[in-house]
Amino acid sequence: MFVKIKTLPNSNGELSYLGPSLDQGPLPALFYFALSAHDSLCLDPFNQPVLFMHQHFPTIRIFSMTIPGHEDNLPKENAINYWAENLQNGIDLISPFIKKVCATIDDLIKDHILIENKIAVAGLSRGAYIATLIGAKHPLCRHILGFAPLTTLNPLKEFQDLQTHPLLSSLNLMHHLDALSSKNLRYYMGTRDSRVGTHHAFHFITSLANYAYDHRRREGSFELILGNSIGLMGHGTSSEVFKNGIDWVAKCLL
16 A cells, blocks of 8 residues: 655654645644654554554544664664663663654644644554653653553563663653553553563553552553464564554544
């Protein structure tokens, strides 16, 4: 399926999007993260959620920005190593990127491109980790969708020599339970994902649900939907799972 990707320069970096022209005014929007902005929207199979939404829910704009480790044609297979190498040198690549995306969302709201209560974030693997952090940091991102989600950096082999590094602890999603307890979050994952760890996602979701219960937060919903593992290390996602996730998030936005 051919899609026409549009690119907007902005003060917070390059922004790519797919969907209705901006001159149509504010519309529901999904921010999707997997690789670079262009590849997240164009490269199969990473862009399958994007294609499904564009085909079946054409009134929703889909935006993307290049996540750290995918700039300047860096090899996508080395992104997590790139994160770890920078962290070892005291450089946090993640937090500034989250701030940049949140600032971009604010700019698009001011420019009457987004509808304040119709914004969702989604991602694949490390993109799901990024999307969850954005959902935690931006109060208007009410809906969070993750496929094969990375939920903690600590167990990854790339970070094994950095377990006592203070920056690593600061990037843990468990620091954001309060902000996330009022959001709608849905993860899809294989039952035996040994790359990012199915049990880590389960621990995160149950911790979030317990936090919401203990603090009487009733407005959020937190789901982990497990299915058969596919792909290398069980870290794959089927087209059917992508479709199910997009159906869910589209219903949240429309």
